[in-house]
Amino acid sequence: MTFTPDASPVLGIVRLPHAGGLPLPAYETEGAAGMDLRAAVPEDRPLVIVPGRRALVPTGLVFEIPPGFEVQVRPRSGLALKHGVTCLNTPGTIDSDYRGEVKVLLVNLGDEDFEVARGMRIAQAVFAAVAQASIEERSLAGETGRGSGGFGSTGTA
Ligand SMILES: O=c1ccn([C@H]2C[C@H](O)[C@@H](COP(=O)(O)OP(=O)(O)OP(=O)(O)O)O2)c(=O)[nH]1
Numbered sequence: 001m002t003f004t005p006d007a008s009p010v011l012g013i014v015r016l017p018h019a020g021g022l023p024l025p026a027y028e029t030e031g032a033a034g035m036d037l038r039a040a041v042p043e044d045r046p047l048v049i050v051p052g053r054r055a056l057v058p059t060g061l062v063f064e065i066p067p068g069f070e071v072q073v074r075p076r077s078g079l080a081l082k083h084g085v086t087c088l089n090t091p092g093t094i095d096s097d098y099r100g101e102v103k104v105l106l107v108n109l110g111d112e113d114f115e116v117a118r119g120m121r122i123a124q125a126v127f128a129a130v131a132q133a134s135i136e137e138r139s140l141a142g143e144t145g146r147g148s149g150g151f152g153s154t155g156t157a
């Protein structure tokens with residue numbers, strides 16, 4: 001049986017109480033691949049990530065992803081360029097059967113403290129089709145021109 005993913009998929013989003021007042025994720029431009037995710041930290045308690053350390057930042061969101069899709073949590077290039085702040089486990093994977101709060105694992109690779117304020121756009125969520133394969137154990141893998149060459153085997157120039 002083959003599974004065909006929905007052609008007009010809907011991403012369900014639940015806003016938890018601590019995301020109250022924060023806008024739903026949205027595509028910022030017509031052709032945007034990702035929707036920015038905002039930090040749902042308390043207004044009066046911003047989170048400070050010191051250089052070299054990481055922090056799990058709440059978004060206050062629960063996703064209901066349809067079967068056949070995933071959400072990838074990816075860094076924002078502006079934060080990486082300006083502050084050295086990125087997602088440690090990039091791209092983060094949100095499974096379609098996950099019903100917990102989506103969180104963003106930020107790491108500060110810069111040389112100054114980074115303050116995460118409530119509502120700050122800290123990462124982006126990319127909704128993508130994903131397939132699950134059936135696994136077949138084989139005694140030998142089929143031959144190809146590349147064979148086992150990798151890790152620079154085709155040269156550098
Ligand atoms: O950046 C991330 C990555 C993951 N998750 C949540 C959703 C995902 O479905 C779940 C598990 O993620 P993953 O499979 O990457 O982590 P794991 O270490 O393999 O945990 P598990 O054993 O729960 O699968 O954690 C996030 O909220 N943010």
Ligand SMILES: [Mg+2]
Pocket residue numbers: none
């Ligand atoms: Mg896992």
